[in-house]
Structure formats: structure tokens, C-alpha cells
Amino acid sequence: MNKEYFNIKDNCRKGLLKYLSKAISIIPAIDNPLILDIGCGSGIPTLALAKNYNGTITAVDFDTKSINRLEKKVKELNLSDRITIINSSLFDLELEENQFDIIIAEGLLNVVGFNKGFSKIIKLLKKNGFFIIHDEFRNHYKKTKFIVSNNCKILDSFRLDEHVWWNDYFKCLEKEISSCKNKDFLELFKTDLHEIELFKRYPSKFISIYYIIEKY
Ligand SMILES: C[S@@+](CC[C@H](N)C(=O)[O-])C[C@H]1O[C@@H](n2cnc3c(N)ncnc32)[C@H](O)[C@@H]1O
Numbered sequence: 001m002n003k004e005y006f007n008i009k010d011n012c013r014k015g016l017l018k019y020l021s022k023a024i025s026i027i028p029a030i031d032n033p034l035i036l037d038i039g040c041g042s043g044i045p046t047l048a049l050a051k052n053y054n055g056t057i058t059a060v061d062f063d064t065k066s067i068n069r070l071e072k073k074v075k076e077l078n079l080s081d082r083i084t085i086i087n088s089s090l091f092d093l094e095l096e097e098n099q100f101d102i103i104i105a106e107g108l109l110n111v112v113g114f115n116k117g118f119s120k121i122i123k124l125l126k127k128n129g130f131f132i133i134h135d136e137f138r139n140h141y142k143k144t145k146f147i148v149s150n151n152c153k154i155l156d157s158f159r160l161d162e163h164v165w166w167n168d169y170f171k172c173l174e175k176e177i178s179s180c181k182n183k184d185f186l187e188l189f190k191t192d193l194h195e196i197e198l199f200k201r202y203p204s205k206f207i208s209i210y211y212i213i214e215k216y
Pocket residue numbers: 013038039040041042043044045060061062063066088089090091105106107108111112
């Protein structure tokens with residue numbers, strides 16, 4: 001896929017990074033943590049984590065194109081000794097259980113199913129480790145009950161409303177796409193244009209939520 005396409009998507013994705021920083025600020029400082037970024041995509045959160053923490057990060061995604069892109073960035077930034085990249089589905093992962101201090105799942109559980117994904121991921125987290133989930137805001141009470149029933153405590157949660165999604169993501173994407181003149185290039189953004197249209201029609205469906213969780 002076109003490099004410029006990914007550059008635009010990554011650049012607009014960065015607008016939401018401040019909310020990951022807010023979520024991270026809620027958990028206590030950990031020196032040299034072992035971090036898992038599951039469903040890392042092309043790694044915008046992964047690289048932000050590498051800046052925030054002095055530990056090591058394992059980044060996992062089953063999408064090969066996104067993983068290849070992250071691999072390139074990691075090499076360019078000389079972060080290969082701190083970031084391990086795994087091209088795999090969450091459900092095929094064979095990582096040691098109870099090993100990570102912090103796990104991040106941004107935009108993954110709404111794709112794989114909340115309970116199914118949570119149950120697989122939580123096994124990888126250490127006792128007293130922290131799990132940050134960024135999810136669609138749907139079935140909130142069911143989800144909180146499920147989290148608590150898995151020996152976990154919700155330390156905090158906060159929502160990103162439709163204004164946040166517009167101002168910090170979709171506005172950027174729309175502006176970048178509308179400045180494209182090349183028709184073939186525009187074709188790459190078909191799904192994104194559809195998403196922007198859906199957002200404009202049903203903005204409240206795009207509200208999302210961060211859960212900041214501790215396992216005990
Ligand atoms: C909405 S994107 C979020 C990417 C990244 N976390 C971010 O916030 O920019 C969801 C990601 O989950 C990945 N994904 C979906 N199902 C997966 C699975 N079963 N195992 C691993 N990754 C998966 C997709 O390939 C995609 O990159």
C-alpha cells in the first residue's frame with residue numbers, strides 16, 4: 001500500500017495520543033516495565049510508550065503490512081533492542097503467562113469481542129499489573145461487571161466524546177484527504193471516507209472509553 005497513505009493515517013492518529021498519556025498518568029510509575037501493546041497496528045501508541053518508559057515493549061498485530069511498517073520505524077529510530085515485534089493473532093500467541101507489568105489494547109477488543117479478548121489477554125498480565133483498554137463505549141455496565149469478575153479493579157475510566165473524535169482525528173483525516181488530487185491515491189481512502197460519512201451521520205456512535213485496570 002502507498003507509503004503516503006500510511007503517513008497520513010499515522011499523522012492523524014497522533015492527535016489521539018494525548019489520551020493514552022492521560023490513561024498512563026493514572027497508573028503508578030514503574031521502572032523498567034515489561035509492556036505488551038496488543039493489536040499495535042503501525043505502532044503509533046507503541047512508539048509513544050517507548051518514549052514514556054525505559055522498559056521493553058512487545059508489539060503484536062496480525063496485519064502484516066502494519067507490522068512491516070512498524071518494523072521499519074523501529075529500525076530507523078534504533079529501538080530494536082527495546083521493541084520486539086510479533087506478527088501474530090492474539091489467539092495464536094504463545095507468550096508466557098503472568099509476565100507483563102503493563103498491557104495496552106487500543107481498538108482491539110471491539111474487533112475481537114470484549115470478553116473473549118479480555119480473557120486471553122489478562123492471563124499475560126502480572127499480578128498487580130495494569131491493563132489499559134481503549135474500547136467503543138457500548139455495554140459499559142456489562143463490561144465493568146465482567147472486568148471485576150476477573151480479579152481486576154477499575155482504577156479509572158474516561159470517555160472520548162464525538163467532539164474529541166472530530167477535533168483530534170477525523171478533522172485531520174478529512175483535511176488531508178480533501179487535499180489529495182491523485183484519483184488512484186484517493187481510492188485508498190475509500191474506507192476512511194465512508195467512516196467520516198458515518199461519523200457525520202451518527203457521531204454519538206463513535207464515543208469511546210479508556211478503562212484503566214489493575215489485576216490483583
Ligand atoms: C483499530 S486498530 C488499532 C491499532 C493501534 N492499536 C492504534 O491504536 O493505533 C486495531 C488493530 O487490531 C488488529 N487486530 C485485530 N484483530 C486482531 C487479532 N486477532 N490479533 C492481533 N491483532 C488484531 C488489527 O490488525 C488492527 O491493527
